[in-house]
Amino acid sequence: xxxxxxxxxxxxLAAASVALTGCLGVETTPxxxxxxxxxAVKSIADQKGxxxxxxxxxxxxxxxxxxxxxxxxxxxxxxxxxxxxxxRLPVGITVSDAQGKKLYANNIPGLDPSxxxxxxxxxxxxxxxxxxxxxxxxxxxxxxxxxxxxxGKAPGALPKITLSxxxxxxxxxxxxxxxxxxxxxxxxxxxxxxxxxxxxxxxxLAAGRAVIDRLLPAAGLKKPTTFTVFFxxxxxxxxxxxxxxxxxxxxGGTQ
Numbered sequence: 203x204x205x206x207x208x209x210x211x212x213x214x215l216a217a218a219s220v221a222l223t224g225c226l227g228v229e230t231t232p233x234x235x236x237x238x239x240x241x242a243v244k245s246i247a248d249q250k251g252x253x254x255x256x257x258x259x260x261x262x263x264x265x266x267x268x269x270x271x272x273x274x275x276x277x278x279x280x281x282x283x284x285x286x287x288x289x290r291l292p293v294g295i296t297v298s299d300a301q302g303k304k305l306y307a308n309n310i311p312g313l314d315p316s317x318x319x320x321x322x323x324x325x326x327x328x329x330x331x332x333x334x335x336x337x338x339x340x341x342x343x344x345x346x347x348x349x350x351x352x353x354g355k356a357p358g359a360l361p362k363i364t365l366s367x368x369x370x371x372x373x374x375x376x377x378x379x380x381x382x383x384x385x386x387x388x389x390x391x392x393x394x395x396x397x398x399x400x401x402x403x404x405x406x407l408a409a410g411r412a413v414i415d416r417l418l419p420a421a422g423l424k425k426p427t428t429f430t431v432f433f434x435x436x437x438x439x440x441x442x443x444x445x446x447x448x449x450x451x452x453x454g455g456t457q
Contacts (some may be wrong), residue, residue, distance in 0.1 A: 251309035254294035254350035260285025261323065261349040263351065267406040268297055268342045269435035275306070275336040276409040276434040278399055279347040281320070282328040290354035290453060291320040293331055296346045297338065305338040316395045320349070320354055321449045329445060330399045332409045334434055354451075361387030361448040363417075364430075365396065366446055368426065370437055377408060377433040383446055384420040384427070391417040391450050396429045398444040400437030408435030410448035 218390050224288040277295050297306040308318050310343045315321075336342075342358040368381035377397045385391055394417045417427060431444070 204427045246315060249312065251311045252292050252294055253309060254348045255266060256351065258288075258291065258349045258351055259290065261291060263347050263349060263439060266295075266326065266345045268345050269406060269409055270342050271434050271436075272433055275338055275342045276332055276334040277336060277345050277347075278406050279331045279345070280328065281323065281349055282369060283323040283325060285325065287322065287325045287356040288352040288358070289322045289356040292350040293319055294348045295333065297336060297342050298344050298346070298366040299340050300374070302344075303340075304404045305340055305342055306336050308333060310376045312436065314393075314413075316393065316411075320396075321447050322360060322451060323447070324360065328436060329447065330397055330409075330443060332397045332399065332411050334409060349426050357452045360451055361385065361389045361391065361392065362380070363387075363394065363446045363448050365444050365446055368398075368442060370400075370433075375432060377435075377437050379432050379433070379442055379444065380428060380430045381411070381444070382426045383414065383417065383426055383429050385417045386420060387448070388419050388421070388451055389453055390419065390449075391448055394446055394449055396431055396451050397430040398433070398437075398442055400433065400435065400440035400442055402440040406435075407440045408433040408437035445448075 226388050260283060262282045262284060267278045269276045275297060277292065277297060295308050295329045296304055298304050304374060317335055321333055323329060364384045364386055368379055370377065370379040383396060394414040395413045398410055399406060410431040412429045414429060414448045
């Protein structure tokens with residue numbers, strides 16, 4: 203083979219090698235999309251819903267109720283801590299109809315932590331936990347609730363969150379409660395949940411929640427932070443019980 207023919211052959215071989223490498227090593231846009239979709243499906247498959255095994259020995263479920271209107275169902279659980287302060291308490295619920303048929307359970311993978319747990323419960327404290335993200339086909343009648351063992355440790359002093367100027371009203375979107383929430387601690391809060399329960403004569407008439415994605419310390423804010431809780435149910439002629447337990451309990455802590 204002449205030098206000229208050899209050079210042409212080598213160039214052709216190199217070009218073929220580059221083309222082959224490109225086919226094997228570079229993903230096209232559809233291939234990348236398919237790979238991302240497979241990863242997303244695998245991520246969902248790997249998620250697990252809340253599972254509450256043995257009930258917490260010192261966290262008592264004092265009462266539970268369901269409220270339903272055209273917007274959905276709100277599950278309300280009143281708990282009391284008879285022991286020491288505890289953090290990251292899993293809460294499992296099952297909502298059923300009048301015949302005992304299960305309509306909903308919060309063991310679905312991927313739910314927001316606030317829908318499957320309480321961030322903290324102080325020693326001797328009584329509090330309401332609300333899940334207002336329940337959509338069911340049928341009439342909800344009863345709820346079974348269980349609180350599990352704490353998944354985290356609580357510091358000696360907890361961040362102080364205060365609510366004030368709370369009032370309720372009604373507009374085109376329904377019944378609501380609004381007010382001011384302040385972070386009296388130096389620790390910024392993430393995904394802080396303001397819970398409001400409306401009661402009359404001990405009966406739960408309405409319940410709702412508002413989630414504040416980030417609440418900075420009040421000392422660094424020029425104006426107060428407001429919240430609006432929209433209710434499931436009718437809170438008229440009732441007494442409001444609103445609270446906002448801290449979600450970040452110490453510096454460097456996580457939700």
